Amino acid sequence: MDINNYDELIDKAYEKIPDNVKKLSRFEIPKVEIRIEAKNTYITNFNKIINTLIRDRKHFIGVFLKKVGTMGEIRGQQLFLKGIYKEQVLNRLIEQYSKTYVLCRICNKPDTNIQREGKKNYLKCTACGAREEIREK
Numbered sequence: 001m002d003i004n005n006y007d008e009l010i011d012k013a014y015e016k017i018p019d020n021v022k023k024l025s026r027f028e029i030p031k032v033e034i035r036i037e038a039k040n041t042y043i044t045n046f047n048k049i050i051n052t053l054i055r056d057r058k059h060f061i062g063v064f065l066k067k068v069g070t071m072g073e074i075r076g077q078q079l080f081l082k083g084i085y086k087e088q089v090l091n092r093l094i095e096q097y098s099k100t101y102v103l104c105r106i107c108n109k110p111d112t113n114i115q116r117e118g119k120k121n122y123l124k125c126t127a128c129g130a131r132e133e134i135r136e137k
């Protein structure tokens with residue numbers, strides 16, 4: 001399918017959603033709170049963030065560390081990252097993750113789950129029923 005047409009289709013689908021539903025779909029990811037220690041970064045509110053994203057920790061961390069381009073691991077309630085990173089950068093990457101893997105592209109709600117089929121992953125929305133192939137960026 002042509003990408004331009006595809007975007008148009010999504011816009012059209014979105015227009016059909018009543019405004020009150022659009023308003024309800026506001027979804028706020030907590031901004032990262034960080035602590036720098038010995039040239040490493042700790043995301044101290046990681047638990048809060050992952051609970052909002054309602055995604056598997058391992059999946060999130062796998063994608064996130066690749067995007068940040070570093071090594072890291074969960075340490076207690078925190079996420080440890082090797083190296084020093086700015087909040088804005090981390091917030092932007094988390095937002096990217098949520099756009100790709102959490103928010104429905106049709107109704108923008110986070111009531112979704114990831115379905116794997118062969119080599120492809122789909123984001124299935126339980127709010128509007130849409131099922132969209134996940135395209136990694």
Ligand SMILES: [Zn+2]
Pocket residue numbers: 104105106107108109125126127128129130
């Ligand atoms: Zn949806």
